[in-house]
Amino acid sequence: xxxxxxxxxxxxxxxxxxxxxxxxxxxxxxxxxxxxxxxxxxxxxxxxxxxxxxxxxxxxxxxxxxxxxxxxxxxxxxxxxxxxxxxxxxxxxxxxxxxxxxxxxxxxxxxxxxxxxxxxxxxxxxxxxxxxxxxxxxxxxxxxxxxxxxxxxxxxxxxxxxxxxxxxxxxxxxxxxxxxxxxxxxxxxxxxxxxxxxxxxxxxxxxxxxxxxxxxxxxxxxxxxxxxxxxxxxxxxxxxxxxxxxxxxxxxxxxxxxxxxxxxxxxxxxxxxxxxxxxxxxxxxxxxxxxxxxxxxxxxxxxxxxxxxx
Amino acid sequence: xxxxxxxxxxxxxxxxxxxxxxxxxxxxxxxxxxxxxxxxxxxxxxxxxxxxxxxxxxxxxxxxxxxxxxxxxxxxxxxxxxxxxxxxxxxxxxxxxxxxxxxxxxxxxxxxxxxxxxxxxxxxxxxxxxxxxxxxxxxxxxxxxxxxxxxxxxxxxxxxxxxxxxxxxxxxxxxxxxxxxxxxxxxxxxxxxxxxxxxxxxxxxxxxxxxxxxxxxxxxxxxxxxxxxxxxxxxxxxxxxxxxxxxxxxxxxxxxxxxxxxxxxxxxx
Numbered sequence: 001x002x003x004x005x006x007x008x009x010x011x012x013x014x015x016x017x018x019x020x021x022x023x024x025x026x027x028x029x030x031x032x033x034x035x036x037x038x039x040x041x042x043x044x045x046x047x048x049x050x051x052x053x054x055x056x057x058x059x060x061x062x063x064x065x066x067x068x069x070x071x072x073x074x075x076x077x078x079x080x081x082x083x084x085x086x087x088x089x090x091x092x093x094x095x096x097x098x099x100x101x102x103x104x105x106x107x108x109x110x111x112x113x114x115x116x117x118x119x120x121x122x123x124x125x126x127x128x129x130x131x132x133x134x135x136x137x138x139x140x141x142x143x144x145x146x147x148x149x150x151x152x153x154x155x156x157x158x159x160x161x162x163x164x165x166x167x168x169x170x171x172x173x174x175x176x177x178x179x180x181x182x183x184x185x186x187x188x189x190x191x192x193x194x195x196x197x198x199x200x201x202x203x204x205x206x207x208x209x210x211x212x213x214x215x216x217x218x219x220x221x222x223x224x225x226x227x228x229x230x231x232x233x234x235x236x237x238x239x240x241x242x243x244x245x246x247x248x249x250x251x252x253x254x255x256x257x258x259x260x261x262x263x264x265x266x267x268x269x270x271x272x273x274x275x276x277x278x279x280x281x282x283x284x285x286x287x288x289x290x291x292x293x294x295x296x297x298x299x300x301x302x303x304x305x306x307x308x309x310x
Numbered sequence: 311x312x313x314x315x316x317x318x319x320x321x322x323x324x325x326x327x328x329x330x331x332x333x334x335x336x337x338x339x340x341x342x343x344x345x346x347x348x349x350x351x352x353x354x355x356x357x358x359x360x361x362x363x364x365x366x367x368x369x370x371x372x373x374x375x376x377x378x379x380x381x382x383x384x385x386x387x388x389x390x391x392x393x394x395x396x397x398x399x400x401x402x403x404x405x406x407x408x409x410x411x412x413x414x415x416x417x418x419x420x421x422x423x424x425x426x427x428x429x430x431x432x433x434x435x436x437x438x439x440x441x442x443x444x445x446x447x448x449x450x451x452x453x454x455x456x457x458x459x460x461x462x463x464x465x466x467x468x469x470x471x472x473x474x475x476x477x478x479x480x481x482x483x484x485x486x487x488x489x490x491x492x493x494x495x496x497x498x499x500x501x502x503x504x505x506x507x508x509x510x511x512x513x514x515x516x517x518x519x520x521x522x523x524x525x526x527x528x529x530x531x532x533x534x535x536x537x538x539x540x541x542x543x544x545x546x547x548x549x550x551x552x553x554x555x556x557x558x559x560x561x562x563x564x565x566x567x568x569x570x571x572x573x574x575x576x577x578x579x
Contacts, residue, residue: 119386136444198422198484200384202435203412212434217425 058287061295067284071250072262075278083281085288087248091165091258094251095240096233098169103177103229108222111175111184116210117135127185134178139239145171145243159255163245166254172236173245176229183228187221188214227300231293237262261285329356332525333378334395335542337359337527340373343387347373351551353544358524360517362557364533364573369546371529375497378527379414380407394414396495406412412439415488419500421480423472424487428464431472431483435491450490459516468549478509485513496526502535514539533574537561545570 053083061083070084149171150162157166163284191214199213215222237260245257263281272279340348348370355361363371373388375381380401394401396410404410412435412563424431432451440506441447448543451468455461460482464475470484481501488496498517502510517526517539522566530536536543537557545567552567553560572578 030433190424194418194420194422195424197381197418197433198416198424198487200381200507201379201411201414201416201418202438202487203408204438208438213424213440238317 022117047290050283050290054280054283054287056275057218057277057284059079060218061281062278062284072249073248073259075268075272075281083275083277083284085285087250088259088261088264088285089288090250090263091244091248092234092260093257094165094242094254094258095168095172095228095244096261098165098254099172099176099233100226100229102170102173103180104226106173107180107225110181111225112210112213113187114181115185115188116206116214129181130178130181130185134182136175138175138236139242141171141175142239142242145239149243154253157255161255161257163243164255164257165244165251168240168244168258168260169254171239172233175236175239176232180225180229183225184218184222187218187225188222191217223303224300227296227303231296234289234292234296235262237266241266259290265289317575329358331355332357332359332397333527335392336395338377338394339391340370340377340382341389342373342385344364347549348377348546349549351546353551353554355525356542357525357528358523358527359541360521360522360539362536362543363527363529363546364531364536364543365546365552366531366573366578368548370549371546372499373527374546375416375499375527377401378497379411379416380404383407384518412491413493413497415485415491415493416500417481417484417488417496417498420505421477421484421504422473423480423483425471425473425485427469428475428483429468432486432490435487439491454486454489455483457489457516457520458482459488459512474510476507481505481509482513482516485516494524496520496524498526498528498530500529500531502530502532510535532577545573547573 034067040089054103063083067083067085068089069086070082071087072082072084073088074080074082110126112129114123114130118126139194145167146163149167153159153164195213195217196209199209204212240260241263244260244263246259246263248259249256251258265285268278269282272282335354336352339346347368351370351374358543363374365371376385376388377390377394378396378401382390390402401410408427424434426434429451432454433447436447436450452461452465455464460479463479464470464483472480475483481504481565485501496506501513505513508511517528520526528536528539529547540557542554543557543560545560547551547569550572553565555564556562559565560570561574563571565574
């Protein structure tokens with residue numbers, strides 16, 4: 001009897017060994033965890049770094065009222081330096097706003113055409129082309145703004161300077177449009193074909209299918225695309241620096257030159273003494289930019305969640 | 311016993327044959343990028359009947375339905391030859407294909423609750439047709455949901471998302487939506503694939519009632535469903551119409567083709 005038993009009962013002791021697969025699985029789990037956590041750590045690290053550099057300024061010279069309401073950004077004044085960021089904030093906001101006015105119709109139109117109308121080779125060619133456009137370096141866009149748009153605006157509108165909100169806004173809009181198109185097109189593509197078929201079977205015309213069914217179904221992705229464009233607008237530096245005129249100004253029309261938050265940091269940081277008030281003030285601008293981008297992303301997230309819940 | 315069956319079959323046949331022709335299909339051939347899906351089909355569908363189409367996968371059943379409401383327009387490579395005459399008018403001669411589609415309701419194999427409220431799902435077609443006032447939409451929505459045997463289950467949550475209903479409810483929602491445009495031809499493509507048996511039976515009851523008001527084409531891969539519902543049944547096999555006959559005849563062995571007998575008896579497919 002006792003000799004038969006071991007043969008009929010499988011030896012689980014042997015089966016239960018940790019083999020190579022088990023160790024690989026554990027190792028991959030750890031790697032993925034480290035990767036995920038490090039992304040968060042880096043962001044926190046960046047925030048801590050910027051805050052630390054700007055902190056001395058925030059606690060001493062910083063005057064919230066001046067920062068947000070005064071357009072006088074004169075950090076290099078020898079006797080009475082002032083740190084009013086209003087003109088820079090308005091500059092960034094006006095350029096971004098105009099850029100979105102340009103980019104949203106272009107990118108949504110392109111996404112709808114590529115996603116809903118174009119077929120076969122046309123569609124593939126357009127997708128490659130749009131992705132190629134997204135890869136153009138920003139300094140090239142700035143170059144176009146400086147050397148092509150500038151004389152064009154002067155000639156067309158008969159204004160003395162062509163480096164202004166209009167120039168930077170159009171350039172930034174064209175820059176943001178390709179990536180917005182790609183994201184918007186992806187979200188249109190994610191709408192199940194069954195929705196389109198169902199609407200078509202109800203006698204909906206192609207426009208009705210798109211406006212009543214496809215766009216509402218894809219609105220999460222479309223909102224994400226637009227907010228990504230806004231984020232790009234706030235963060236873009238080189239093209240805005242080159243095309244906006246880079247002069248501190250509260251614009252009253254789109255033909256006024258402005259200066260952007262990002263461009264200010266890029267242009268001035270290299271010329272300041274590390275640890276000086278000016279240096280720290282620039283980091284304060286950095287904190288402000290960081291907070292705006294964070295808020296935009298948070299809003300995007302909440303909007304998307306809100307839509308999902310409903 | 312056999313005698314009784316035969317006579318009742320003959321009776322149904324007679325009743326059916328007196329009804330006027332709703333859809334007259336002649337030499338219908340459908341191909342996708344040169345690959346033939348349906349070959350030279352000729353049959354007619356009569357007013358107020360449930361016309362069953364049975365056959366295994368890839369026999370051309372769905373292609374047949376697509377051709378009826380001109381879905382071929384949006385499917386690249388789909389080519390339709392022959393003639394389909396609906397109420398005396400060739401469907402491919404309609405200049406406004408959207409107006410044609412509004413007369414034809416379609417229910418797809420998988421339930422498609424559009425990502426909008428239950429109410430909006432059913433009100434979509436009337437709204438597309440220009441009815442905007444809530445006072446006019448309300449009775450339409452209620453009537454359609456009632457006809458689809460869904461009203462009692464959703465009347466308290468018309469504002470919740472249609473895509474959140476259960477599979478069986480969504481399929482009845484799809485039927486309600488198809489009815490909302492007051493079609494006189496209803497096409498059902500294997501509607502019970504994703505629906506539980508109890509709901510399937512409920513929908514079948516609904517279809518039997520709807521038959522009084524409109525003509526139904528029922529594509530199904532459940533032979534017994536065709537037996538239960540259809541007045542006449544066509545058997546498609548690999549793109550060919552093997553035969554079309556009164557359902558009772560088909561299921562009592564009065565067939566012209568041995569393949570039909572084999573399929574109906576469940577020996578293949």
